[in-house]
Amino acid sequence: MSETPRRPRQSLADYRAFVDVTTRWSDNDMYGHMNNAAYYAFFDTAVTNWLFGTGLSAEDSMFFVAETGCRYLSEVAYPDRVRVGLRVGHLGTTSIRYEIGIFRNDEDLAAAEGLFVHVHVDKATRRPAPVRGVLRRALEALAA
DSSP, rough: OOOOOOOOOOOOGGGGGEEHHHHGGGGGGTSSSSSSHHHHHHHHHOOOOOOOOTTTOOTEEEEEEEEEEEESSSSTTTOOEEEEEEEEEEEEEEEEEEEEEEEEOOOOSSSSEEEEEEEEEEETOBOOOOHHHHHHHHHHBBBB
């Protein structure tokens, strides 16, 4: 059985936008490092803050999370400062795959790398809806 080659750890320069998040004492688990669930909360917080920060929270649309994943590379724990790097790895007709880097304190290499897939939906019908206009242009600017 052949081994799948590992891609190199991503650096700050590999991402297009950044959101700073605060760790909390409750993020640590009984082993003294950040609980896995905290990474996913950071992903969600960073993507949502980026969307709100760009003024893209349209009244007639919303997003559902379709997929998430995380590759853990080095420890993060409270009271570390966390910087979350964002880029768009794929922009489809109705979906967006964000690629995310978690950076600890002043480190240049990611402590964790994740993916977060959103499906853009119509609020009234709850059905997938095309990503258009200002939203599409902002996401294209975030593309890797």
